[in-house]
Amino acid sequence: MIYPFWDVPFSYGILMAVIAVLHVFVSHFAIGGGLFLVVTEHRARRAGDTATLEFLQKLSKMFALVSLVFGALTGVGIWFIIGLLNPTATEALIHNFVWGWAIEWTFFVVEITAAIIYYYGWQRLSARDHLIVGWIYFIAAWLSLFIINGIVAFMLTPGQWLVTGNFWDGFFNPTYWSQLVLRTGICVMLAGLYALLVAARYEASDFKARTVRYSVRWGLIGLAVVAVSLAWYWRTIPAEITGKALQVMPASIKAFHVNSWLLLALAGALAVSWLLARRLPVVLAVVLLALGLAWFGAFEQFRESVRKPFVVTGYIYGNGVPVAKAKAYQQAGLLTQIAYTTGDDGADLFRHSCRSCHTLTGSRPLRPAFDGTDRAFIAAIVRGAHLLKGNMPPFPGTAAEADKIAGYLYERIDHTPIRDGTRAYEVRCGKCHVVGAASDKSKTFTGLSAEDLSGMLDAADSLGEGMPAYTGDAEERAALISYLQQLGKQAKP
Amino acid sequence: MNLPDYEFLSAPLWLITVLHILTLTLHFVAMNFLVGGVIMVLYAATRKRWDDPTLKKFGKMFPAAMAATVTLGVAPLLFVQMVYHRQIYSAAIVSGWFWLGIIGVAIAVYYALYRSSLRSEKTGTVSRAALLLALAGLVYISLTYSSIFSLAERPDQMRQLYAQDPTGLVWNPAASDYVLRWLHMILGAVTVGGFFIGMLGRDDPAVFALGKRFFLGGMILAALTGLAYTISLRPYLPALMRSPAIWGLAVGVVLSAGALHFFFKRNFCAAGTMLFVSLLTMVHARHTVRVLKLTGQFDPHSWRVAPQWSVFALFLVCFVVMLAVVVYMLRLVARAK
Numbered sequence: 001m002i003y004p005f006w007d008v009p010f011s012y013g014i015l016m017a018v019i020a021v022l023h024v025f026v027s028h029f030a031i032g033g034g035l036f037l038v039v040t041e042h043r044a045r046r047a048g049d050t051a052t053l054e055f056l057q058k059l060s061k062m063f064a065l066v067s068l069v070f071g072a073l074t075g076v077g078i079w080f081i082i083g084l085l086n087p088t089a090t091e092a093l094i095h096n097f098v099w100g101w102a103i104e105w106t107f108f109v110v111e112i113t114a115a116i117i118y119y120y121g122w123q124r125l126s127a128r129d130h131l132i133v134g135w136i137y138f139i140a141a142w143l144s145l146f147i148i149n150g151i152v153a154f155m156l157t158p159g160q161w162l163v164t165g166n167f168w169d170g171f172f173n174p175t176y177w178s179q180l181v182l183r184t185g186i187c188v189m190l191a192g193l194y195a196l197l198v199a200a201r202y203e204a205s206d207f208k209a210r211t212v213r214y215s216v217r218w219g220l221i222g223l224a225v226v227a228v229s230l231a232w233y234w235r236t237i238p239a240e241i242t243g244k245a246l247q248v249m250p251a252s253i254k255a256f257h258v259n260s261w262l263l264l265a266l267a268g269a270l271a272v273s274w275l276l277a278r279r280l281p282v283v284l285a286v287v288l289l290a291l292g293l294a295w296f297g298a299f300e301q302f303r304e305s306v307r308k309p310f311v312v313t314g315y316i317y318g319n320g321v322p323v324a325k326a327k328a329y330q331q332a333g334l335l336t337q338i339a340y341t342t343g344d345d346g347a348d349l350f351r352h353s354c355r356s357c358h359t360l361t362g363s364r365p366l367r368p369a370f371d372g373t374d375r376a377f378i379a380a381i382v383r384g385a386h387l388l389k390g391n392m393p394p395f396p397g398t399a400a401e402a403d404k405i406a407g408y409l410y411e412r413i414d415h416t417p418i419r420d421g422t423r424a425y426e427v428r429c430g431k432c433h434v435v436g437a438a439s440d441k442s443k444t445f446t447g448l449s450a451e452d453l454s455g456m457l458d459a460a461d462s463l464g465e466g467m468p469a470y471t472g473d474a475e476e477r478a479a480l481i482s483y484l485q486q487l488g489k490q491a492k493p
Numbered sequence: 494m495n496l497p498d499y500e501f502l503s504a505p506l507w508l509i510t511v512l513h514i515l516t517l518t519l520h521f522v523a524m525n526f527l528v529g530g531v532i533m534v535l536y537a538a539t540r541k542r543w544d545d546p547t548l549k550k551f552g553k554m555f556p557a558a559m560a561a562t563v564t565l566g567v568a569p570l571l572f573v574q575m576v577y578h579r580q581i582y583s584a585a586i587v588s589g590w591f592w593l594g595i596i597g598v599a600i601a602v603y604y605a606l607y608r609s610s611l612r613s614e615k616t617g618t619v620s621r622a623a624l625l626l627a628l629a630g631l632v633y634i635s636l637t638y639s640s641i642f643s644l645a646e647r648p649d650q651m652r653q654l655y656a657q658d659p660t661g662l663v664w665n666p667a668a669s670d671y672v673l674r675w676l677h678m679i680l681g682a683v684t685v686g687g688f689f690i691g692m693l694g695r696d697d698p699a700v701f702a703l704g705k706r707f708f709l710g711g712m713i714l715a716a717l718t719g720l721a722y723t724i725s726l727r728p729y730l731p732a733l734m735r736s737p738a739i740w741g742l743a744v745g746v747v748l749s750a751g752a753l754h755f756f757f758k759r760n761f762c763a764a765g766t767m768l769f770v771s772l773l774t775m776v777h778a779r780h781t782v783r784v785l786k787l788t789g790q791f792d793p794h795s796w797r798v799a800p801q802w803s804v805f806a807l808f809l810v811c812f813v814v815m816l817a818v819v820v821y822m823l824r825l826v827a828r829a830k
Contacts, residue, residue: 073563099504099807106811109564340659
């Protein structure tokens with residue numbers, strides 16, 4: 001915890017997502033678009049097809065502006081922001097992969113130079129030279145994917161690197177190749193979708209029909225590559241990660257499912273565009289592009305979320321605590337490790353242990369999770385964070401520090417007592433025992449009397465390691481007990 | 494299981510330092526072309542020279558110059574992060590919003606430069622306004638960098654500022670640390686911009702005169718602010734005087750004067766080379782000041798060195814290929830003309 005914690009009043013996930021998603025869209029599009037331009041230019045030049053050449057020029061204008069400016073700067077932006085949000089992970093990545101990034105930079109220089117020359121060169125360069133520059137552009141752009149793909153994949157599946165610490169083991173990690181093919185497919189698909197959008201703006205004509213069908217073909221080829229490599233990708237993620245996700249991370253799995261449905265919808269919409277080729281309306285092209293981007297967003301969300309509780313699987317937790325140091329922090333205390341303090345221990349501890357994933361009232365809010373409870377309960381939950389649903393990192397501090405966080409949170413919650421049984425269960429038990437899902441205990445309640453259940457609550461802290469003592473008042477207890485009985489009745493034996 | 498340790502340098506410190514200084518100098522060349530150029534074109538516009546063909550040509554190069562500035566800026570940022578990230582990220586976090594703002598502003602500057610280069614309307618009002626906007630953006634970016642990088646040289650102050658406000662809305666209050674430093678850099682940019690204008694406009698006496706005026710004036714003012722900044726480093730001055738950087742600086746000053754001489758003689762090759770080398774010495778001095786200011790708080794030699802030579806070799810190969818391909822493409826362009 002050698003770094004200060006940037007305390008902004010909203011979710012880091014969202015801040016990161018906005019810049020990262022923008023960048024990822026634009027950069028994949030820049031690669032696929034490069035291929036589309038140069039391949040199509042080849043064909044058009046050979047056929048002496050001036051209409052298509054004009055179309056390509058139009059395409060390349062937007063393309064140069066958007067991908068050069070937006071792609072390059074949002075790429076730098078990702079760097080800026082990961083340094084702000086998770087400096088420890090950034091530091092670890094830089095130390096290990098700096099030469100990878102340096103290599104990517106050489107491709108980047110070539111890519112930018114080629115893009116500018118290609119864009120300004122439509123009239124000035126000879127056909128042959130223009131094509132050469134186009135190919136150089138595409139190759140350099142794809143090579144930079146070749147590099148960055150290794151580092152992105154590393155974060156989810158560091159593989160043998162965790163044992164050897166060797167650059168190449170980390171780079172060519174278990175998901176490297178499947179993700180490379182997948183992302184290449186995405187590039188091609190997005191290029192087709194974008195070309196479709198430009199083509200849709202033409203008046204109905206033979207040219208339009210031809211161009212739309214041609215672009216649809218790109219979209220479909222990309223999509224086919226994506227569909228196949230997505231299945232491959234899933235298999236290359238170690239079973240420990242996917243297994244755990246299937247068990248306790250419904251959100252990640254949902255993202256993956258949404259993903260597959262969007263892919264199907266996209267295929268359908270592409271087929272419709274093929275049929276409507278001559279008079280493809282702009283709206284449909286926009287819908288297609290939106291579907292493609294939504295799919296891509298869902299994929300990235302899946303990839304990012306399935307990694308939890310880590311930023312680098314098995315190496316650094318989401319809150320920036322290196323796995324190798326967590327034990328030491330738990331023994332010696334986290335406060336001694338925090339270099340930048342504000343004078344409020346509870347707040348500082350909360351920032352460094354929980355705040356990177358939670359807010360108080362915004363996204364993944366903790367206030368509603370604790371409203372109506374007490375300090376002892378909150379402290380127990382903090383200590384047992386790794387047991388909760390959602391696959392969280394262990395609390396990296398001492399029991400006394402957990403209590404300080406509890407004090408900080410307790411001051412900020414609503415103190416109206418809980419009177420509703422469902423809510424009592426949600427707050428007191430549902431954090432670890434999700435009805436109908438992970439660690440469901442409903443069956444244990446079947447046939448138990450109110451006294452039995454009350455006795456169970458009295459002994460709550462001895463039922464499982466990390467399970468909190470029951471500290472609700474008498475009325476809340478009564479409501480909870482009747483809800484538990486109801487659960488016991490509903491449970492299938 | 495023993496997890497790999499990440500606290501190491503993947504190349505010897507000297508190598509990283511050399512790469513950092515070299516790429517930062519290249520970044521400064523592009524940045525100077527851009528910032529100096531924008532200032533001069535705007536100045537010329539107030540003198541009713543907006544429609545001058547050379548200046549027009551110059552204006553059309555700004556978007557590409559911005560692309561070059563950004564691209565060449567990535568490498569030094571990468572290399573400096575290898576060694577000094579603990580200081581730099583911390584300073585960036587303390588001023589988080591200003592740091593992040595650089596990205597948004599840079600995108601706006603890019604589009605403003607592009608819009609201005611189109612010159613699609615007769616009066617030029619919109620183009621001029623866009624250029625002015627771009628200049629404001631460039632001032633923001635450079636000032637923010639100066640302020641955050643000087644903050645990074647003062648860990649104690651960072652701690653204090655963070656304790657007062659952890660929300661990233663802190664602007665470095667120690668203006669004396671960076672205002673002169675920043676001003677020196679901007680004036681240096683005007684100098685180099687003058688060089689480029691003079692070179693591009695060598696056949697047009699009026700444009701060459703404009704370049705000359707800015708080259709000379711910029712250099713005098715840059716020298717004065719540079720001197721003032723050096724004096725303002727008082728507590729570190731004795732150590733600086735004993736470091737090799739001072740010899741470098743001395744050579745740099747001589748070379749700058751030499752560049753002026755050759756520029757007046759229209760030997761742009763010699764003048765440009767001297768200018769570049771003198772810029773290199775300034776960047777080296779800047780680096781030395783950072784090391785001196787951090788003395789006692791952080792020693793860059795304290796990193797364990799565990800070189801990744803195979804990857805580094807690949808980088809070198811790619812670097813050479815990069816140069817070759819860029820030169821090849823530029824020759825294609827030249828041939829087309």
